[in-house]
Amino acid sequence: MKPETTNTIRIKTPFKKEGRLVVLGGGESGIGAALLAQAKGYEVFVSDKGVIKNKFRELLNQHAIPWEDTQHTKALILNADVVVKSPGIPNTVPLVAALKEQGIPVISEIEFAANYTQANIVAITGSNGKTTTASLTHHVLKQALSVGLAGNIGASFAKQVQANNYPNYVLEISSFQLDDCFSFRPHIAVLLNITPDHLDRYNYNFDAYVASKFRITKNQTATDYFIYDADDPVITNWLEKHPTKATLLPFSLHKRIENGAYFENNTCIITIDNNQIIMPAKDIALQGKHNIKNAMAASTVAHLLKIRKQTIRESLENFHGVEHRLEDVLKINKVNYINDSKATNVNATYYALESMDAPTIWIVGGEDKGNDYTELFPFINEKVKAIICLGVDNKKLFENFQSMVDIMVETQNMSEAVKIAYKLAESGDNVLLSPACASFDLFENYEDRGRQFKEAVRNL
Template sequence: MRDKWQHIGILGAGESGVGAALLAAKQGMKPFVSDMGRLSDTAREELQSAGISFEEGRHSIAFLKGCDLVIKSPGVPPVAEVVSALREAGTPLMSEIAFAAHFAEAEKIIAITGSNGKTTTTGLTAHILQSAGLRAPAAGNIGRSFARILAEGEEADYYVLELSSFQLENAGGFRPHIAALLNITPDHLDRYQYDLGRYALAKLQITAAQQEGDFFLYWEDDPHTKTFFEAFAKQKTLHAQALPLSLEEDAQENHFRVEEAAYSLSNSGLMGKHNLLNAMFAIRIALLAGLSPNAIQAGLDSFVNVPHRLEKVAEIDDVLFINDSKATNVDAVRYALDAMQRPVVWVAGGTDKGNDYSLLEPLVREKVKALICLGAENGKLMEAFGNVLTNVEEARSTDEAIEKAMRYAAAGDVVLLSPACASFDLFENYEHRGDQFKESVYKLLSLQKR
């Protein structure tokens, strides 16, 4: 199939699109990048340096229809006008992940998806493998795109890929040797016509093309995951060996067993029961990759979690500040609140994604003493908790949010940024939001030291 690919259209000039363009050029193809927005300076310079043609501010649909293949970046919605036009014209569409996989050995691909926990699990899996001496770069929705890693010619024993539902769209034929589905909870439903089944179907594409000898790990305690996986398996013949994971009833936060071996998270800095489950997935993947329990425990002991996931920022006057900006849906916040052992001043808000905040009410009543709504439009959040909490305020910046949080925080409390929402109203992305939060905390810390 790939022998027939010469003229390659690429929708979107983000990390996925630029990576796909670089890989296509390396393979002797003629890529053309098309973006409705304005290219970043970095993307423009990379494409120009590689001699790759591009356009910005428009999509030349007639030209794209004539391409042998069009690669759709995950940020381009499936209902976009250009996507609909290409479908009607019969132009083949493919995701960057599926395109890149044509140039890698399937046996080296580890793919991890889920509504929550996938970044931590991907980072932890890659770290455990790397600490055992294996070349195992993390890529996909974390750091560099899969296509970029292949374009750069990086040697690997395994590629550890974090994949969102967006990246799994148009990923027909994508075959990882080890696939993991951590959970399915309502998220990004605005993209899937507010239909959880459509969202779940996108996630389950991670196992659709697996073959005998491959492995599919999933959390059987999660009712959505179990229900949708069983329905998917009835509709489609699946070939991978399914390996369900379950939390032991007697498992404690830092100590648990996987396949009869005991493991501990005491030295890892990972907080909460949800991270115990993330670790169980990473351990099972590492065992499938041939690592010993001792090598895995060494990796757990040396792991430092990636930023913006229950990241301890600083402690000021015995008030702990935690940055959990990656918590962009209700379930992620539920995990964060459940992990808190101190009274919480909760900083939340942003671009609502069809959230049902009632799911958080029991934990909010139990653990939260004040809510600071950090967003451009906070009406829904304030309405949800206005009758639950006495102390609810609004903020339009992280400086203002920290200032107001400190009015309610006392010694022994925690100020937790765990937004439950996307970040695009006031910030560029969740990293920008988390970095701004940390900067505001550091400003306060420097004032306290004067």
């Protein structure tokens, strides 16, 4: 499989490859888009309603790219030929609506950068597990290929296209990024799972969110591949009604798969065109059922790209996960402190609680995105001995869980939450930060929340 042949069929771009390009949002992806646009001959302007970080300001000044922050000057934006929008800006804001009314294309950094590379693109999405699976896939592929890691992780895709232009990319992609993709066509698309998340952004319409995730395969052809979880009824039901042209490679814990991956007798079996890789689950560094699925997805990608079987096995054995995802922090007085700050929705916390093998003190809470906590109830009853609510508004958590545990307290301070957990914990217990909520009520982002947790644990 030669990367240069994978994108020979091109979808017409929805934007002009010349003229004035405005970037809305001066973060990692926006600055990368600005640098790539300038390199491709656009007149570039960057506008951010918040404050642009000093390191990004310096980069813009260094490249003589005009910018503004703490405001959006309409006169400098509505004269664009194309707008690259940060995924954090909803399409419903008046400025974006005004751009669309004028017929000005509004696209994502992913869409923009993909038009300037002939690279072999592996795009990974899902409600949970994206970062782990993208990082694991990159870890396997980089043993044999020149490959970049971008999207929702690492340096921006556009910046890498401008500076390195790797022959291969692994992209972690959110639904927000996919919403502003129109011609984007990955050679290999991976859809890990779909559970209710970010529904506030989709008018609490789950079907709209599902449709957004499936945009990852929209432009694929029969020469491309779509890897997906065959155990996920939301995915399989949608595929029945909306078939993709791509070659299907499912993975499953419960069904035998002829072409794809499945799990049997504690062993992962990946088969593509009768060529098999067999991997005992005990040899996979990341444990838990969800990580077996992540490993099967990553291995299927690697198998497709002709990575040696031994290389795949060794990579799965020595990969040790990503920060803020079920990350072991410290063991103090035989109590294990675990940072799962990246669990920003109920399904991610489901996996975390499922993997707990000891009585657990659970730190939960934050900005609720319309959460339904019902699926967590069996784990609360079975594994959780105390709950510490860490959020501005914890009313919904008390309503759901107060009757299930003997101890339930609340705080708005991470250091205090960890000190309370320390007092409650006994030898052999786990203290788990797995918030099931967004972080923006008390923290800058989930990374800030996770790092504050780790710092508080180390200060005990």
